[in-house]
Amino acid sequence: MGASDESEPIRRVLWRLAPMIYGPTTLFGLGEGAVVPLIPVIASQLGADVATSALVAAALVVGQLCGNLPAGWAVARIGERATMIIAGALALGGVTAMAFAPVLGVFAASVFVIGICAAAFGVARHAFMTTRVPLTFRARALSLLGGSFRLGMFVGPFIAALLLWVFGDEHATIWFFGVCLVAMIALVAFGPEPEKRLAAPPAIARDEKGDAVAPAPVPARRLPGTGVVRTAWRNRDVLARLGVAAASLSALRSTRQVLLPLWGVAIGLDGSTIALVVGVSGAIDFALFYASGQVMDRFGRLWAALPAMILMSSGLIALALTAASAQPELFFALFAAVLGVGNGLSSGILLTLGADVAPAANPAPFLGSWRTLTDAGGAVAPLVISGITAVASLPIAAAVMGVLGLVGAGGFVRWVPRFVPRAGGSRPPAGGPHPDAPDDAA
Numbered sequence: 001m002g003a004s005d006e007s008e009p010i011r012r013v014l015w016r017l018a019p020m021i022y023g024p025t026t027l028f029g030l031g032e033g034a035v036v037p038l039i040p041v042i043a044s045q046l047g048a049d050v051a052t053s054a055l056v057a058a059a060l061v062v063g064q065l066c067g068n069l070p071a072g073w074a075v076a077r078i079g080e081r082a083t084m085i086i087a088g089a090l091a092l093g094g095v096t097a098m099a100f101a102p103v104l105g106v107f108a109a110s111v112f113v114i115g116i117c118a119a120a121f122g123v124a125r126h127a128f129m130t131t132r133v134p135l136t137f138r139a140r141a142l143s144l145l146g147g148s149f150r151l152g153m154f155v156g157p158f159i160a161a162l163l164l165w166v167f168g169d170e171h172a173t174i175w176f177f178g179v180c181l182v183a184m185i186a187l188v189a190f191g192p193e194p195e196k197r198l199a200a201p202p203a204i205a206r207d208e209k210g211d212a213v214a215p216a217p218v219p220a221r222r223l224p225g226t227g228v229v230r231t232a233w234r235n236r237d238v239l240a241r242l243g244v245a246a247a248s249l250s251a252l253r254s255t256r257q258v259l260l261p262l263w264g265v266a267i268g269l270d271g272s273t274i275a276l277v278v279g280v281s282g283a284i285d286f287a288l289f290y291a292s293g294q295v296m297d298r299f300g301r302l303w304a305a306l307p308a309m310i311l312m313s314s315g316l317i318a319l320a321l322t323a324a325s326a327q328p329e330l331f332f333a334l335f336a337a338v339l340g341v342g343n344g345l346s347s348g349i350l351l352t353l354g355a356d357v358a359p360a361a362n363p364a365p366f367l368g369s370w371r372t373l374t375d376a377g378g379a380v381a382p383l384v385i386s387g388i389t390a391v392a393s394l395p396i397a398a399a400v401m402g403v404l405g406l407v408g409a410g411g412f413v414r415w416v417p418r419f420v421p422r423a424g425g426s427r428p429p430a431g432g433p434h435p436d437a438p439d440d441a442a
Contacts, residue, residue, distance in 0.1 A: 033156020
């Protein structure tokens with residue numbers, strides 16, 4: 001019986017459980033997507049200037065960055081479902097504090113708490129998919145997971161605009177986020193539990209030559225592991241190599257989000273035109289999210305990662321080279337679309353690579369470290385762009401980020417074949433590095 005035949009029952013169960021697996025992520029994304037664009041606006045109403053409003057908005061990313069490691073610890077100890085329920089309840093408390101925040105400090109702290117809860121929610125669902133989805137269609141399943149969150153973040157701002165039109169108050173979006181969280185908690189707490197309905201598939205055990213031997217079962221409930229810090233140390237090789245390359249992809253994504261609006265302002269476009277261009281880029285990005293998973297499962301991870309990195313890096317460099325052209329608006333729209341295509345082709349790559357190299361029996365502590373590293377790449381990119389722009393110019397900042405992206409693409413070429421499972425008999429165990437990798441990467 002082939003691998004696809006063996007995984008077909010799991011595929012059918014995943015399809016039946018799709019509302020439970022992808023529904024909570026979509027709900028969280030809808031609520032967060034509605035609130036995020038208005039965080040600076042509400043902060044300014046509480047007395048923040050432009051710079052301080054930007055810092056308050058950044059508290060969401062900082063909270064997510066700080067929450068990944070504790071989330072990995074929590075998922076390993078109490079499981080995915082309990083972690084998501086607790087994170088949802090804490091996020092609901094944070095949303096309530098946002099709505100009634102009397103001063104800016106309380107509002108900023110609430111945004112930070114929601115970021116931590118978003119990290120816990122993300123690690124929990126990532127760990128579930130890592131242990132339950134076979135390698136044969138792992139990338140498609142994780143691309144759908146990433147796409148369900150992108151759907152929420154894409155539709156959320158339109159819902160926010162509708163709520164503002166109806167109620168005329170930015171706080172209506174906060175209450176909408178609260179409703180989404182209540183629905184998410186109810187779905188996770190009272191719906192069918194995917195962790196029980198879908199047993200973890202057996203890991204592929206191999207001898208020293210890489211040949212398959214008797215399968216080693218993976219427990220459906222992960223036992224307490226060796227701890228987040230020790231897990232990160234044991235996997236330092238893959239984190240320092242493939243993880244850094246993955247962080248460069250995250251940095252490119254963040255660069256696109258930050259640089260496109262700044263570029264539109266720099267070339268003199270009005271707000272509605274900038275929003276239209278960025279919205280079209282986001283629509284292209286969303287439309288391609290499942291294509292990435294198809295490519296990764298059929299042809300390999302590099303066939304999605306490398307084109308995505310090259311497209312985004314080349315788009316940034318080309319945008320920098322056309323800064324002084326006679327038609328900067330045309331090139332801005334063109335390369336915004338190119339960046340959207342590149343970002344769309346990268347959908348699910350970070351989730352999939354993290355699942356590929358995570359320890360099969362207890363992935364949550366590793367995934368906490370993996371997501372911390374990749375989130376750090378996204379968090380640092382805006383600071384780099386700001387610093388280079390202050391010292392030199394925005395086109396130079398775009399060119400520098402493009403070059404860094406090409407370096408990251410080289411990292412993928414070097415480290416993906418070494419650490420990531422491949423099709424064929426020489427494939428390493430799911431969740432482990434390539435057989436040629438040193439022991440400390442296991």
